[in-house]
Structure formats: structure tokens, C-alpha cells
Amino acid sequence: MSDSHPLDTLVPATVSSPACNHEGLISLDEALASYSTVVPLPVISLPLIKAHQHILAEDVLSPVELPLFTQSAVDGYAIQSTDSQLADATLRLAGEIRAGIEQQLVLEPGQAIRIFTGGKIPAGADAVARQEIVRRGQDTVQLMQRVSAGTDIRYQGEELAKGTKLANQGQYLNSGVIAALSMAGMQQVKVHRQSKIAVLITGDEVKNSKTGSQFSGSPDINETAFPNGQLDHDAQVFDANGPLIASWLKQQGYHSFELKYVSDDQSELQQALHQALNHFDLVVTTGGVSVGDYDLIRPVSMQLGAHQIFWQVAQKPGKPLYFASFQNLQSGHQSYLLGLPGNPAAVVIGLQLHLQTLLFYLQGKDKPQPQWHTGLFNGHLKPDSRERLLRMQMNIDNLGQVVLSPLPKQQSHMLSNLANANVLVRIPANQHFEKQTFLSFIAIN
Numbered sequence: 001m002s003d004s005h006p007l008d009t010l011v012p013a014t015v016s017s018p019a020c021n022h023e024g025l026i027s028l029d030e031a032l033a034s035y036s037t038v039v040p041l042p043v044i045s046l047p048l049i050k051a052h053q054h055i056l057a058e059d060v061l062s063p064v065e066l067p068l069f070t071q072s073a074v075d076g077y078a079i080q081s082t083d084s085q086l087a088d089a090t091l092r093l094a095g096e097i098r099a100g101i102e103q104q105l106v107l108e109p110g111q112a113i114r115i116f117t118g119g120k121i122p123a124g125a126d127a128v129a130r131q132e133i134v135r136r137g138q139d140t141v142q143l144m145q146r147v148s149a150g151t152d153i154r155y156q157g158e159e160l161a162k163g164t165k166l167a168n169q170g171q172y173l174n175s176g177v178i179a180a181l182s183m184a185g186m187q188q189v190k191v192h193r194q195s196k197i198a199v200l201i202t203g204d205e206v207k208n209s210k211t212g213s214q215f216s217g218s219p220d221i222n223e224t225a226f227p228n229g230q231l232d233h234d235a236q237v238f239d240a241n242g243p244l245i246a247s248w249l250k251q252q253g254y255h256s257f258e259l260k261y262v263s264d265d266q267s268e269l270q271q272a273l274h275q276a277l278n279h280f281d282l283v284v285t286t287g288g289v290s291v292g293d294y295d296l297i298r299p300v301s302m303q304l305g306a307h308q309i310f311w312q313v314a315q316k317p318g319k320p321l322y323f324a325s326f327q328n329l330q331s332g333h334q335s336y337l338l339g340l341p342g343n344p345a346a347v348v349i350g351l352q353l354h355l356q357t358l359l360f361y362l363q364g365k366d367k368p369q370p371q372w373h374t375g376l377f378n379g380h381l382k383p384d385s386r387e388r389l390l391r392m393q394m395n396i397d398n399l400g401q402v403v404l405s406p407l408p409k410q411q412s413h414m415l416s417n418l419a420n421a422n423v424l425v426r427i428p429a430n431q432h433f434e435k436q437t438f439l440s441f442i443a444i445n
């Protein structure tokens, strides 16, 4: 740390001085809406499996009909249904059709063909007698029940006609959609490229990994990225934010991100931010965005050319949240900076609401805004001038109602209740809440 005041050499011309009172803050909804101004990432074509957890950039129409051919739904015998009306109904066995084996067999009246689930129905057959309803002889099959036409047959095209829409532009490719596309023979899909993300954990007090703060431009997320062992002195804290962000990103399907630690030293921060803003699509920082003398993320980023979109949101936790855009005028490289406050609970809100919404806009997702659900709040709350996001436990009671139960330890520096929380509940500002109030929530993921 240099002897001079950290801001002596850094008074960016573009910094306004937003008032720290609540009137000067933007609302949570305004902050979330402002992410819609970002430029979505380019469209690329990916093999289906690699496209998992990406956002589809085009509607996908089925190139085939499904099922692909008329087939048996059971293990049994392909027959003509009229033969099952006969008094004796004993049919001659005339061959076998297995799933996946091409056969040119034709079923004649009075015959049965052994067939297995998924086997292609032979010409001449209009029903399958499942093996539980037949009595099998050496070369004969006696039907114990009448079987109507169409029984236990899956017809070609009964699920989908060729050209049916299978998936929509803007849709998230979860494993179910991947399977539906694969079943229709799709091998490549157009998706938005995922954001390349740099994560910068700041703070002299945060126990550091030894990997240094230089970004290499390639992902390095393995256990060596994180600090181990003892604290170096008793004013240090263990890092909560690095593992929080890394595991959250991985859960969202982002495996290509780089995470570094940087101290509150101005030149170190300047170097790390310069690299990150110029080589990544998105830079997520923690700490250093409040009003303290060593809260340098805003002034340093603005001196590097970042343009503040907003700073300070009327939310609790996470008030000093900072969002900026950056464009390198020479290379044209565009990136965004989401500066999350250092308090770990503020980082949770920053990920679940802000980063999630921002990423959805960057990836071109439909419905990018948080999809709030409603539940019955079961407790008391005093008014607060900031909208609050409380960690709660959501359960379904024995009447089938969605019930939200408050948890203790809600302050910004506390995280232990996350072990029991499954939702974030939105508490509007300046209102007194009693039991039996409907409130909005999202699941914590």
C-alpha cells in the first residue's frame, strides 16, 4: 500500500457523487431493468451436448416425425386383430422381430410374429398381443383375450409431425430439451456464446490464494485457485465470496471463468481490472464499492474508461452495488462490470438477482427478469426504508399452501442460515408485516 491517499491520483472526471440517502438510490426493479441495455453475446453453432445450459438462439423445428416408424409398445406378438375374434384364436408363429433389427416380414392371416418393445410392426399386423395374454405352444400362440385394432402399437408420427416446433429461441437448454432435440436427430444447435467471466475478489483482509492477481485469459478453476489453511494474522477473514461465486457459476453451467484475488492496493487493482475489462465479457468483483477510502472499484474502473450505469440500489443487503459498461475504443472490445459489495449476504443477492438477470440478457434468454412466486409469509417484520431480501424456508403445508418461514441471522455479514434457506423473499420498503401476508419469492439456486 502506498503512503499517499488512494484517491489522490484518481479522481475520475466521470464520477458523479451519488447521494448516500435512500432518495438517491435506484430501486431493485430499476436496477434489474437496466440490465436489458446490454448487448447480447454472438450466436455460435455447438454440438448438442456442448450446448447444454446455453440459451437457444433459434426456434428448432423437428426434422423428422416421431415415432420414426410404427412400432410395438410391449413384448408380445404382432397379430391381425380380427384373428383374436375367432373361437379358438390359435395362431401360427411365423418369425421374430427384435428392436433395432431390420426385418421384411409380412404377417398373413392366422399368423403371429414374436415382437419386442420398440420392434417395427410388420406389414399386415394391426395390433400386438402382449405376452401376458397368450398361451405359447411350440410353434403356436393361443390368444386368451380379444385384442382390438391398434392395441399396444405406437404409430409413426403420433407424437410429432415433421416441422413441429421442438424448442423456442431464447429457451434454456436443460437436459430435458437436449434429450428432446437429440431424439429428433438434431446434432448441432445455434446458441448464444457464454460470457467469459473474470471474478475479482478484493480486500486486504481476505485470506488470499497464492495464484496472484494476473489474469491469464484461460480458466483456472480448481482447488489451487482457493486459499487453504491458517489465517496469516488475526485481522484476516476466510474467503466466503470466491467459493460462493465459483460454485454458483458452475451450477449455472459456466465452467470457463477465471477467479483472482487482489488487495486494496490501487495499482494492483488497476492492473487487474484493466486486464479483466479488456479480455473478458463480464467482470464480477466483490468488495470495495462502498464509500470508504479504500473502496476503489468505481474510481479505478472509471479511470480505465468504464461508464457507470448505476451505483447504489435501495435493497438490503447489497446497497452499494455498482454496474458499469466498458468499451475499448481501439479494439472495440465490449465488457460489463458488476461490482458486488463485499458483505457475503450482499453477494448472495448479487448473484441470485443481479448477476442472474444480467447473464440472461447477455445470453439472449426469453423472460430474463426474475420469475417471482407468491407464498404466505408467516411472521412479523418491522418497516425498513430499503426493500429487503430475506433468506427464508419455503414449505408446502398440509393444506397445500406455500408457506414462507423467516430464519434468524439475516445481517449482511452473516451467511450461516443459507444451510436452511431455500428461497429469497422480497419485503417491500416502509411497510409493517404481520402473519398471513402474501409475499414474492424466488428459489435460491
Ligand SMILES: Nc1nc2c(c(=O)[nH]1)N[C@H]1C(S)=C(S)[C@@H](COP(=O)(O)OP(=O)(O)OC[C@H]3O[C@@H](n4cnc5c(N)ncnc54)[C@H](O)[C@@H]3O)O[C@H]1N2
Pocket (backbone or CB within 6 Å): 020, 201, 202, 203, 205, 206, 237, 238, 239, 240, 241, 242, 286, 287, 288, 289, 290, 291, 292, 295, 317, 318, 319, 320, 340, 341, 342, 343, 344, 346, 412, 413
Ligand atoms: N459509511 C458507510 N459505510 C458503509 C456503507 C455506507 O453506506 N456508508 N454501506 C455499508 C454497506 S450497506 C455495505 S454492503 C458494505 C459494502 O462495502 P464494500 O463493498 O466496500 O465491501 P468491503 O468493505 O470490502 O467489505 C465489506 C465486509 O465484507 C467482508 N468481506 C469482503 N470480502 C469478503 C470475502 N471475500 N469473504 C468474506 N468476507 C468478505 C469484509 O471483511 C467486510 O466486513 O459497506 C458498508 N459500509
Ligand code: MOO
Pocket (backbone or CB within 6 Å): 315, 316, 317, 318, 319, 320, 341, 343, 345, 346, 412, 413
Ligand atoms: O447493503 Mo449492505 O449489504 O446492507 O450491508
